[in-house]
Amino acid sequence: MLKRFAAILPCAAATASSAAGSPLVSSKESSAQAGSAAKDGLKVSVTFDAVKEFTKAVGGDRVKISTIIPDGAEPHDFEPKAQDLAELSTAKVFVYSGFGMESWADKAISSAGNPNLVTVEASKGAEPIQNTDSGEIKEHGQYDPHIWLSLKGAETEAENIKNGLAMADPGSRDYYEKDCDSFVYRLESLYSEYDGKFRTVSQKSFVTGHAAFGYLCRDFGLKQNSVEDVYAEGEPSAKQLAELVQYCRDHKVTCVFAEKMASPQVFQTLASEVGAKVETIYMMESGEDSGDYLERIESDLSRIYRSLGSGNEK
Ligand SMILES: [Zn+2]
Numbered sequence: 001m002l003k004r005f006a007a008i009l010p011c012a013a014a015t016a017s018s019a020a021g022s023p024l025v026s027s028k029e030s031s032a033q034a035g036s037a038a039k040d041g042l043k044v045s046v047t048f049d050a051v052k053e054f055t056k057a058v059g060g061d062r063v064k065i066s067t068i069i070p071d072g073a074e075p076h077d078f079e080p081k082a083q084d085l086a087e088l089s090t091a092k093v094f095v096y097s098g099f100g101m102e103s104w105a106d107k108a109i110s111s112a113g114n115p116n117l118v119t120v121e122a123s124k125g126a127e128p129i130q131n132t133d134s135g136e137i138k139e140h141g142q143y144d145p146h147i148w149l150s151l152k153g154a155e156t157e158a159e160n161i162k163n164g165l166a167m168a169d170p171g172s173r174d175y176y177e178k179d180c181d182s183f184v185y186r187l188e189s190l191y192s193e194y195d196g197k198f199r200t201v202s203q204k205s206f207v208t209g210h211a212a213f214g215y216l217c218r219d220f221g222l223k224q225n226s227v228e229d230v231y232a233e234g235e236p237s238a239k240q241l242a243e244l245v246q247y248c249r250d251h252k253v254t255c256v257f258a259e260k261m262a263s264p265q266v267f268q269t270l271a272s273e274v275g276a277k278v279e280t281i282y283m284m285e286s287g288e289d290s291g292d293y294l295e296r297i298e299s300d301l302s303r304i305y306r307s308l309g310s311g312n313e314k
Helices: 013-019 034-040 049-062 082-089 105-111 134-140 151-168 170-199 214-220 228-232 238-250 265-274 293-308
Strands: 003-005 042-046 063-067 093-096 118-121 205-208 223-226 255-259 277-281
Touching: 042 049, 042 082, 042 151, 049 063, 049 093, 049 151, 049 170, 049 293, 082 105, 093 105, 093 151, 118 151, 151 170, 151 214, 151 293, 170 214, 170 293, 205 293, 214 223, 214 293, 238 265, 255 265, 255 293, 265 277, 277 293
Parallel strands: 003 118, 042 063, 042 093, 093 118, 205 223, 205 255, 255 277
Antiparallel strands: none
């Protein structure tokens, strides 16, 4: 029988577990051998880049991570093939982010034939953002899945992962707790720093290609404006472009963010029309060979902050 792991979190958990629509399920003793896990590395299968980063931050050198969604694949459209899930049959822990990001997860777990697998839905306990826009619902489902781009969300994910790793490898519990505590401390420091900074700016909105920053915006009282619809359909029409240009002028947008995976064409066009610059922003949906989670999220926060700044700052 599958051991489904669900974390119980100290504060935000109560509101969130019911909001997320899935019940907390009690856990059972893991059959994992504490000693062997420490020696060879606890085998953990994760879904995509951000989840890998959190698992690495908490698991350190005691985990051996394999990532199911390959770098370069579009994670929202991903449908795993049998070979993508091969590691799941022998893994001790499976970590996915949830909130609909990996709609294939339940099926993958049940087809893994791995009765001792500890499963971690890393966003469990966080409060989801409901999608209201019909386009977003069609693309992402009922909830905005991008919880990992929130420092608060990252904290929840790390805590849940820590509990899952400790359940599968109880002999390393202290180790995981120590790593998790130091990661959470750094997340909270970064949060305090940017909470202070974002309070000082009057301009609160920024423009991004992919609408991945809903949770980050909720954390800091910001607003993202996505031009995804435009580039998703290929080249924008003259009318769409004119509207966007006007939008940027009205809101004094000096910077448009583009993720690495997106075609830069639209952003270049838009930026040159408005005289704004295009900056790369990390989504952590796929490997971006640019540092760990904290480095990339700090880069994102710093770029967003500078873009809001006085309106003229670089
Ligand atoms: Zn996304």
